Amino acid sequence: MKDPLLTLLQSKARYSDAELAETLNLSADEVATRIGAREKDGTILGYQAVVDEEKAGEAGVTAFIEVTVTPERDGGFDRLAMRIARFDQVVSCYLASGGYDLLVVVSGKDLREVASFVSQKLSTLDGILSTATHFRLKAYKENGFIFETEELEGRLPVSP
Amino acid sequence: MDYTGKISRQVAGIPRSGIRDFFELVQGRDDVISLGVGEPDFATPWHIREAAIYSLEKGHTSYTSNLGLMSLRKEISRYANDFFHVDYDAASEILITVGVSEAIDLALRALIDPGDEVIYHTPCYVSYLPSISLAYGVGVDVPTTKRDDFALKAEMLEAAITPKTRVLMLNFPTNPTGAVMPDDELKKIAALCIKHDIIVITDEIYSELRYDEKEHLSIAALPGMRERTILLHGFSKAYSMTGFRLGYACAPAPLIEAMMKIHQYAMLCAPITSQAAALEALQNGDAAMNEMRESYHHRRDFTVKRLNEMGIDCHAPGGAFYVFPDIRPTGLSSKDFATKLLEAENVAAVPGDAFGTAGEGFLRCCYATSFDELKIAMSRMERFLGSL
Numbered sequence: 001m002k003d004p005l006l007t008l009l010q011s012k013a014r015y016s017d018a019e020l021a022e023t024l025n026l027s028a029d030e031v032a033t034r035i036g037a038r039e040k041d042g043t044i045l046g047y048q049a050v051v052d053e054e055k056a057g058e059a060g061v062t063a064f065i066e067v068t069v070t071p072e073r074d075g076g077f078d079r080l081a082m083r084i085a086r087f088d089q090v091v092s093c094y095l096a097s098g099g100y101d102l103l104v105v106v107s108g109k110d111l112r113e114v115a116s117f118v119s120q121k122l123s124t125l126d127g128i129l130s131t132a133t134h135f136r137l138k139a140y141k142e143n144g145f146i147f148e149t150e151e152l153e154g155r156l157p158v159s160p
Numbered sequence: 161m162d163y164t165g166k167i168s169r170q171v172a173g174i175p176r177s178g179i180r181d182f183f184e185l186v187q188g189r190d191d192v193i194s195l196g197v198g199e200p201d202f203a204t205p206w207h208i209r210e211a212a213i214y215s216l217e218k219g220h221t222s223y224t225s226n227l228g229l230m231s232l233r234k235e236i237s238r239y240a241n242d243f244f245h246v247d248y249d250a251a252s253e254i255l256i257t258v259g260v261s262e263a264i265d266l267a268l269r270a271l272i273d274p275g276d277e278v279i280y281h282t283p284c285y286v287s288y289l290p291s292i293s294l295a296y297g298v299g300v301d302v303p304t305t306k307r308d309d310f311a312l313k314a315e316m317l318e319a320a321i322t323p324k325t326r327v328l329m330l331n332f333p334t335n336p337t338g339a340v341m342p343d344d345e346l347k348k349i350a351a352l353c354i355k356h357d358i359i360v361i362t363d364e365i366y367s368e369l370r371y372d373e374k375e376h377l378s379i380a381a382l383p384g385m386r387e388r389t390i391l392l393h394g395f396s397k398a399y400s401m402t403g404f405r406l407g408y409a410c411a412p413a414p415l416i417e418a419m420m421k422i423h424q425y426a427m428l429c430a431p432i433t434s435q436a437a438a439l440e441a442l443q444n445g446d447a448a449m450n451e452m453r454e455s456y457h458h459r460r461d462f463t464v465k466r467l468n469e470m471g472i473d474c475h476a477p478g479g480a481f482y483v484f485p486d487i488r489p490t491g492l493s494s495k496d497f498a499t500k501l502l503e504a505e506n507v508a509a510v511p512g513d514a515f516g517t518a519g520e521g522f523l524r525c526c527y528a529t530s531f532d533e534l535k536i537a538m539s540r541m542e543r544f545l546g547s548l
Contacts, residue, residue: 004454004458019535022462022465023458023531024458025461025462025465156197157183157186157187157192157196157197157508158182158183158508158510159179159183159196159198160177160198160285160287160335
């Protein structure tokens with residue numbers, strides 16, 4: 001079973017150690033130690049807010065790029081995928097089954113910036129066979145969060 | 161017009177619900193944190209809601225068979241086998257109802273004649289005694305106590321049995337105490353029911369919501385009990401589907417047939433949209449249910465810990481989503497305690513006496529509310545205790 005500590009942090013990374021301790025029936029020190037260990041062994045990679053960029057007023061541009069590559073004798077897709085992933089412009093990078101090999105999520109301040117990253121950096125790498133770029137138009141859900149608040153109305157204050 | 165003589169004596173004789181009284185106190189107050197609800201705080205999982213929407217889109221808006229959709233009854237039969245380890249024939253031994261509430265009414269009306277005695281354990285769900293009375297039965301209350309973690313003791317039950325006893329009603333895990341039955345005590349109760357030829361109505365609505373790491377045992381699964389048990393269950397609590405109003409009864413065919421006679425004229429059938437949703441819940445709802453249960457489990461542990469820390473004696477109930485702390489040491493009646501707590505700190509919890517006199521001196525606190533609210537509620541309660 002998955003560590004409940006991780007489940008809680010994934011639902012809300014801003015829980016304090018004391019709050020987590022309360023929920024999990026541990027001491028705050030134990031919680032801090034466990035989190036520290038998870039950070040150290042790379043289970044927890046980081047913490048970030050899930051932001052509605054449009055509301056934040058700095059929407060920028062995000063693109064999903066399907067990339068096909070020539071796999072290499074040693075390491076398959078890994079070397080090339082990691083090389084792509086290390087660019088700051090790349091938000092996420094996955095190996096996928098199906099009609100292409102890598103799905104690369106790229107963000108930039110405008111269309112031109114993303115386009116130039118694709119044409120200058122990405123497609124010029126040795127081993128890249130093709131790219132297909134899809135610009136994001138609207139977000140409905142991100143990392144488990146729906147882009148509107150769902151309110152549960154109508155629960156009576158007292159019921160049998 | 162004077163209506164006093166126009167209302168049936170049977171209905172007029174039913175006292176006002178203690179829950180209703182308290183509801184009226186709470187209503188209209190702002191900023192109340194309510195631990196007074198009797199339902200989950202989650203919206204129904206989306207895939208279940210979506211199945212209901214899809215069924216509407218497809219134009220499935222007709223009556224169903226009086227017993228309910230065959231596909232759903234088959235799925236219930238499978239589920240009852242997996243979960244309760246009891247076999248029920250989908251064609252003749254399962255009836256889909258409008259919540260367990262309707263099923264309780266049907267079962268009582270199908271089983272008892274005027275004057276027959278029905279034994280039930282208290283504190284208990286508020287509808288039991290009124291439902292018995294409306295079926296012209298005589299309710300016989302067997303109290304459970306904190307000493308036994310509110311489980312029913314076989315010896316207490318035996319003392320209440322008379323030649324007029326026809327039915328025993330069980331509800332474990334229990335609303336309002338969260339109590340569960342130890343297996344050996346349940347076996348003794350089964351033996352008494354067989355010895356005295358008593359039919360059991362077992363309300364299993366909270367049976368998935370157990371936190372004591374034990375597999376839930378229904379009395380229907382004990383040897384010799386399937387033939388004399390009406391097992392009632394539904395979707396409200398485990399799948400967070402209270403508003404769908406969907407439950408079911410499993411029992412030998414002659415008992416289901418008798419209940420169906422009433423259901424077909426009073427209700428015709430349960431709503432088809434809710435039946436479509438229930439089918440999805442049984443087929444694909446386990447993951448969502450387990451997630452919700454885990455969340456209740458955390459909140460139970462937290463609530464019990466906090467209450468005990470502030471000096472209120474509260475045991476960790478094995479199931480449901482209620483705790484039932486003992487407030488007797490404060491010297492206040494449960495009604496006074498709940499009213500003062502509401503007035504001073506805007507925290508609503510239901511006085512235990514709303515669930516029968518055996519609940520006096522206790523408070524039902526439902527922890528199916530957000531963790532953040534629960535924390536505030538506990539702090540306010542602590543402050544309230546300090547002010548006494």
